[in-house]
Amino acid sequence: MYPELQGDLLEEFLLNVEEFGHVKARWIYRQEVLKMIRPSIVKALKKTTNSTFFGMLQINIKLAFRSLLKQKLYTAINIGGLAMSIAVSTLILLYVQSETTYDSYHPNKDRLYRLAVDRTYPDHVSQYARTPVSMAEQAAIDFPEIETYSKIFLNNGGVNVTYDNETFLENNFIAADRNFFEVFGVNLINGKRNEVFSVQNAAILSENAAVRYFGDDDPIGKILRSDLGDLIVTGVAENTPKNTHFKFDVMVDFEILDLGYLQKPNFLNFGVFNYLLLKEGVDVDVVNKKFDQLVENYAAGEIERRLRMSFADYKASGNGYNYYLQPVQDIHLNSHLEGEFQVNGNLTYIYIFSAIAVFIIILAVVNFINLATARSTERAKEVGIRKVMGSLKKQLVGQFLAESIFVTVSSTIIGLVAAYLLLPTFNNFADKTIIFQDFISLSTLVLFGLFAVLLGLFAGLYPAFFLSSFQPVAILKGRIIRGKKGQWIRNGLVVFQFLISIVLVCSTLIVGQQMKYMQNRNLGFDRENVIVLQRTAGIKDLETFKTEVKRIPGVSSIGGSSALPGSSELFFGSAFQVTGATESISLNCMVVEDEFLHTMNMNLTSGRFFSKDFEDSLSLILNESAARSLGIMNDPIGQLVMNNQDSGNPEGDKVYRVVGVVKDFNYKSLHNEITPLVIFNNERYLSGSLANLVIKADIRESSNIIRSVENLWLAQAPDQTLIYSFLDQNLSQLYATEKKSGDLFLVFTGIAILIACIGLFGLATFVIGSRVKEIAVRKVLGASTKRVLILLMHDFNRLVLIAIILSVPLVIWFMSGWLEGFAYRIQIGQTWTSFIAGGLIALAIAWVTVSYHSIKAALANPVKNLRSE
Amino acid sequence: MKGTHLGEFQEIVLLTIMVLNENAYGVSIKREIKSRADRAISRGALHTALSRMEDKGLIKSWQGEANKERGGMPKRYYEVTNKGIAALKDAKDIRDQLWNEVPKLRLQHNYA
Structure with missing residues (x-):
């Protein structure tokens, strides 16, 4: 502090002692001193002292910047990889945040x-x-x-x-x-x-x-x-x-x-x-x-x-x-119940995505460590000189840490900017409306800053200690750093990266297999070439409308029903009792027209469909499950079943005759088992409730057909909206969540693989770089280029193979859990093709990545590498 | 004119220095302000104002003799420069002008 300020304080203190007495004077003095803490005084203080810490930090940052600029490719790979993974993780974070904050806007949400x-x-x-x-x-x-x-x-x-x-x-x-x-x-x-x-x-x-x-x-x-x-x-x-x-x-x-x-x-x-x-x-x-x-x-x-x-x-x-x-x-x-407002999200996916976000960051950190140690040969001389000039190990560690923090901080900034730029695309893709500004606040920015610095410390720790522990004498003498010591760490890291990539690849392939299975599974009815019209109850003269639709070229048949496969909330429940039985059971029901079952091309196991030739007002068709539930599986046709008076049947008890049994068909999504279903005929029962029409038509003519239908509709029901859809599309809508997650999976897998490749590339640089002389000697002694190539590839094959073997149980464990969410699913045994494909993809990618260095090394002129010893 | 605008506190400090004439240093300025304006200011706040005005060239200062009463610490004396006096005058002129132009009407209206 300035002497004159001290003097003033003291003088005032003495005056105050005279005026107010000792106690108060001291109190005033203390306050005065505290109030001195202001920029104009403190700043002046700093000028007088000289901190080596800040000075060194400045120099370290400058050095870090220089050494990064010197190796542009290496820096680009490092920062690019890390920035990419941070961008992806940020997007996942945003997605997870938006998924987990549903319904938090209610005032008493906890109650x-x-x-x-x-x-x-x-x-x-x-x-x-x-x-x-x-x-x-x-x-x-x-x-x-x-x-x-x-x-x-x-x-x-x-x-x-x-x-x-x-x-x-x-x-x-x-x-x-x-x-x-x-x-x-x-x-x-x-x-x-x-x-x-x-x-x-x-x-x-x-x-x-x-x-x-x-x-x-x-x-x-x-x-x-x-x-x-x-x-x-x-x-x-x-x-x-x-x-x-x-x-x-x-x-x-x-x-x-x-x-x-x-x-x-x-x-x-x-x-x-x-x-x-x-x-x-x-x-x-x-x-x-x-x-x-x-x-x-x-x-x-x-x-x-x-x-x-x-x-x-x-x-x-x-x-x-x-x-x-x-x-x-x-x-x-x-909540994944029947009759929800909308298809809900899935907690498992939230966990999976969060895990992927963490893994992607880890992969990038692993790369960083790998590349940093891989470059140790190049930097060994620098370290040696520094040590000879009197650098302490502590200072070298500081320098390397500064370098890695510099990389992570700049990657975080680039990553956040990239996430911001990619967000609209991502929103589109994931069907979300996340706004970046909602997420950015001072606290999140501070958290990201902290994260970047910690990441830098964590990623830089191993390379920093590894590099700074070189013996200067050994390095400067020209001895090659073999780095045998760190080998298992580096190899382990690569195996880990490939493990994650392979798990992701195999999982993606299995998700694809299941989706394909669901698309191709025989549901028990035709889903292709079927056009669906909804809300047909508004049509005044349904019979005329139907006859006219049937005349449209390309339409082969048309039938109405109260409910459609895939719209499970439209099936109503009613209670049934086989005559003579004491117990009554509730079954799902739908009402159809004569032609509906024929139009949907459903299969009969026994009996007949409803038909114009019969009076069917008191006839029933069951599905196999319903026949089983009622206990009349062996001889269903002609059985009398009583429909008890209840919600689905307000008219009182009524006896129906079973005229046919239809093969079980998936009228709910494949997540659920087929449950018993009773099919009424519309001749009598709730005849007004045929809300849907299905049209079997040549799909190539669909645009013409729909145009004609639209005109007919307009004439019949001008104030009703025509809603048409294609049955196969409606059904695949049931698996929209799975499809979306599968797509996201695919993207993440691609990114994970890319990052793993960067890591492998780095490792290849290091391993092959340290074997240049060995290769040269081998070639001088007569090894062919091919032979050398096989030798070099061998190491990497081994790593990838270990990763493949480790990944198999992981994938089986993961994916059987996922598949259990479907009542109709592929067996995990059937997915072996995915494992083979996943493994081959991993190997192929590894080869392509490594081949650049391997081929370069194998083709190199041995003289060049042996000349300077 | 830029840079010579005076803050209210700065103006008071400048005037006080002029009033104290030869004897303007930390404690005396502080006490004078306390007695005249009944305003308790901290030495730190005063220091900030003084050093800013010195940077602007409104005042100049020199270190006085070491003094036993003050634990052997020297005093720093302040004096208003010509530039400081000009700035004070400017401030006063502006105020006078404004006062002159305040319409009399308003006063009458208030008393009515």
């Missing part, structure tokens, strides 16, 4: 749960995301732990909404309880929370929908025409966030819906999404345990009334309801 059910049938278990209307309501009354509840109903197949002669099919059309805006974290932009449901036919639009219908006009009070009648817009809500398990564009009051049996108070029909908000501090398990009692109290009576059997007997025959609560934030990653 909000969705009710789900495991429905046990005598021969299988179905898991449903939708539960009966009265469950949540009754639970809120009976359980003191529940604060409130809210229901959401999703109209599958969408609702047509018209304004100003423009019709949109709203697929995200939901009906909700009036407390929706209190329970869920969606905010109203326009309209008041307690008023939006004040009129009966109120509709609340999302921002997007409001703009779609009204543009810049004020939507409040406008009237929309819809399939459900006129709706008055009372509010506009902000768009549901991207990462939510449900979204909506139009919302109406649950009470105005006319859903018939699904909406009437009941405890049996899985129709709505029930959400429960628990009171604070309540343990979910306590609530979960209470649902059994709820079923016993309310659902049991309903079952007994409908089926005329005691609930105890019903349970004894293998039926059961196991209700449980799902934390709302877990739904996206952990």
Whole structure:
């Protein structure tokens, strides 16, 4: 500190002692000194001292920069590899972050749960995301732990909404309880929370929908025409966030819906999404345990009334309801039930991707270590000279660490920039809308900085100590560094890299095999050349429409049905009982027209299809599973089956005759087993419910056919949207998550291989570089170029082979877990081709990478390498 | 004019130095300000202001004699340079001008 400042302080202190006394004077003095800590004074302080630490750091950075510039290829490989892996890992991080933050926007997200059910049938278990209307309501009354509840109903197949002669099919059309805006974290932009449901036919639009219908006009009070009648817009809500398990564009009051049996108070029909908000501090398990009692109290009576059997007997025959609560934030990653809002994400993939991100970084670090040690021969002289000039080992370590930190920091910067630039492409690819700016904050930047420095320290540690431990005398004498000591580390690192690459390659190939298997599996019906029209219930004269469609050239047949393969939520449940049997079982049902089964080209095992020649209003066709469940597998045809009065059959008990058994076909996705199915004829049963038409047609003519269909549709149902699709595409949509993940897998695999190759390239430089003289001697003594080449390749083959052998059990372990998610899958034994292909790919890549150095070394003129000894 | 704008604190310090005439050093400046403006400032803040103004050439300083009372530490005396006086004058002129132009109306209005 300046002497005059010290003097002033002291003088003032003495004056203060006189004025205020010793104690206060000291206190003032201390404060004064503390207040001295300000830039103008401290800066002046620094000028007077000279820190060797900062000085050395400056020099180290300068030296690092110079030595990196000297070896441009090496630097490019190093920084490029690391930057690439950081970019990829950042993208994965963003992806994982966006996947794991689903539904975190609800105000009471920690207490909000969705009710789900495991429905046990005598021969299988179905898991449903939708539960009966009265469950949540009754639970809120009976359980003191529940604060409130809210229901959401999703109209599958969408609702047509018209304004100003423009019709949109709203697929995200939901009906909700009036407390929706209190329970869920969606905010109203326009309209008041307690008023939006004040009129009966109120509709609340999302921002997007409001703009779609009204543009810049004020939507409040406008009237929309819809399939459900006129709706008055009372509010506009902000768009549901991207990462939510449900979204909506139009919302109406649950009470105005006319859903018939699904909406009437009941405890049996899985129709709505029930959400429960628990009171604070309540343990979910306590609530979960209470649902059994709820079923016993309310659902049991309903079952007994409908089926005329005691609930105890019903349970004894293998039926059961196991209700449980799902934390709302877990739904996206952990819930894969039937009847979800949308295809949810998969936690396994999150783990896999995170692991890949870590591995890719490790691979790049391994490269760094490998390349740094590989260059030790070149840098040995430098180290020797430095040591002779008096460098301490500590200083050399510092220099090498500075170099590696410089590399990692610049790679991190490049990597982040690359990730930013690649994000739009990645969003497109992974079907996400991640915004980079959301992710970048001061804390993440600091974390990345810290990460870069730590990475540099970690990656630089081994090379730094390895290089700085050379004996100067030995180096300067010209002895070649053999580096036998570090051999196992370097080889181990390469094996590790190849292990990961091979595991990724094999896994990708197996994923591909399974996807192909699913695409080619005989599902029990034709999926090619089938055009599907949805929402055909709006057509006024269906018969005429069908006859006219049939006349279109290229169309061979057409048939209607209530549900389609792949749309599992459209199959309804109903209870059946073989006459004479005491127990009744619930089976999935669909209603079809005479021509449907023929159009889909399904196979009969016995009996006949529905036909115009017969009166089929009281006929049934079963699938094989259903015949088995009913216990009439041996002699099904002509059996009488009673359809008990229940939700699917409100008309009362009715006896049907089984006229045919159809071979089991996959009407759900291949994740699930085929479950029993009963097929009604539309001649009598629920004749209005044929919502879909399938058209068997020549797919080459599809554009013409669709144009003709469109015209016919327009004439018949002008205010209905025509929705057509191709059955095979609909079905592959069921595996969209797998497809997407498979594609991502492929990209990551490619990058991992690339990075592994860089590592191998580095190793080849080192190994062959240290054997130049040996090769020269061999050639002088008469070895052919080929012979030398084989010798050099041998080492690398060995490493790759070890990696292949180690990878096999890993892949088997990984992939059998993945395959278990499919009820219909390839056996792991069938995947041997993938292993061979994966191994060969790894070997081939290794050869190509190494060949550059090997061939160069083998072709070199031995004289050149032996001349200077 | 750039660079010679005076901060309010700087202005007070400059004036105080001029008032103290020959005897302007750390403690005396600080005490004078305390007694006249009833403003307790820390020695550190004063140092910052002084060294900045010295950098700008508004004041100059010299080291005084070593003094036993002060534990053998010398005093640093300050004096306002001509440039400093000019800057002070500028500041005063600007204020006077502004005061002159404040409309009388407003005063009347306030009293009305």
